[in-house]
Amino acid sequence: MIADANNTPAVEAIGLTKIYGSGNTEVVAMKDVSVTLAHGEVVALLGPSGAGKSTFLTAIGLINPPTAGRITIGGQPVMDADRALVDVRAYRRQHLGFVFQKANLMPFLSAMENVSVAMEINDVAPRDARKRAMELLEYLGVADRADHLPDALSGGQQQRVAVARALANRPSLILADEPTAALDSHRGRQVMELFRKVAHEHGSAVIVVTHDHRSLEVFDRTYEMEDGELRSHPSSP
């Protein structure tokens, strides 16, 4: 992916529209959204509650198919309207990384296992998975908590383990939905900077939904969503 970083965009979404329900209860959550991200690019997505940010993110993340539009990741068309052009599960585990507001760690796995399980379901040998999991935890500064269950970790530590898990399979696209909402501003900023570092080091594209206007300078670009429509934010370069 990094090799063709210069010519192929990391993600290309064209005319994404999402309509929930029908008739009286119809909700247009996303209206004709088009966006292109280059490799190594880190963008922020702002917008009021109910604007359609999560809808957009889950569509790009091949979790929640759009009603209309096309998605291309790394030059490969993956969605045409609500029709998947690839095995979305395989695609998610191989190319995508997710971080949410809640860490969503498995309560029965240790911090290290929570990271290595993401690799094991992607057919990485357990020994290699453990080794890389430890490296990632070290990178995120939670290596000393590797053997603890999530219950024994603070919220911030849990979130860093979740970030490590999202990075585990060296995804070409990282999608983060309010990843720092549960963290203090200092920790929040650290996570944002980490995304930036990963994006620049590995060439992954990163989309972060955030309400935190104070750390916007970390991002290469900022978008804003309102009533399902996407536009560039004034603060964006």
Add this chain to the structure above:
Amino acid sequence: MNLATKDIRHNFGRFALTTVGIGMLLMIVMGMGGIYRGLIHEAALFVKQVGADIWVVQGGTRGPFAEVSRIPANLEDRVRAVPGVASARRFVSHTIQRQHRGRPLRMVVQGLSWPEDRGDWVPVTAGRPLRQAHYEMIADGSLGLLLGEKVKLGKDVYEVVGLTKGMVGTGGDGLCFFTTSDAEAIQFDVPGEALRLERAARLSRLEGMDLGRVTPLLSERVIGQASELPALAPPQVSAIMLTLQPGTDIAKVAETISTWPDVTVYSRQQQVDLLLSGMVDKAKRQLGLFRALLIIISAIIMALIIYTLTLDKIHDIAMLKLMGARNGVIIGLILQQALLIGVLGYGLAYWLGTYAFPKFPRLVVIENQDLLSLGVIVLGISVFASLMGIGKAMGVEPNKVLS
């Protein structure tokens, strides 16, 4: 990494309790199968050990193992005259319940045709067969009697001279071998007062008849010893067991005797079949029903616990799907847990059984074939139990992580 065992470690208490419960249920299922095998084993053991080729029983009946059979004891002498018959023995058997050492003692009184049959064929584990015509007995170990112990039955006291093993009647009560005359004395033990009343009754009947009034000698005889009373029926026995001379055609002898209108004849195999098809068959159906119910209960308990374990993990399963895990990973997680409960429960059942079965009131015979079929059934219910959980897990959308 095995997600199934990691999750079990996290929910260890619930898992262990379920496994122990399933294990105990399976132990009972295993034990009930063993009791059925034990019934067959015990029922056939006596008929096989006693070694009779032909059983002669009351005409029109199915013999003493199926119902009451009464034939005159002198039939013994009649069948001895049939060509090919080497020996004839009386079969006297009845169940009694008496008081011994302050506790009820229930046993099957089994008569041996003294002096031809001294119980040499009875496999004695201690002591010896009978050596005198009266007041000796060989007791089955299940009765808890000791060698040399004296037991009062009726008016007489009998000494335990030998102990045997595995000899029980169809009701599960241990056998005790006596000479036939002792066996009959025990069965027909009549209190003195009953005898006196009977004598008085006979005397008064006699006095009402002309014959009695003119024959004083007769009145002396009717009030004589019980065994000498002429009007009393000859002693009755349940059956006569025949042993044939070597090389004799069993079917031919059986055919000859079965032409006698007052008796019915069974071969050894027919006698075993009668035993198994009657009492044992009913027990089999009863035990089979209980086993089936217990297996269904085990399956339901397993299904419920697997389902709740899955419900608890539904968010984690959604996360696994979101991260792109194959369905196989998720099905494997649930199925392995069910199989683990099944396999551990089965192992526990077997282990518990080795301690519990010898303490069961009836003989428990565990056969490999039964162990194998129960094992297959346990695997089957484990798979079945996981279906509901798997169905739930498959229906979960990865979206659920976000809510």
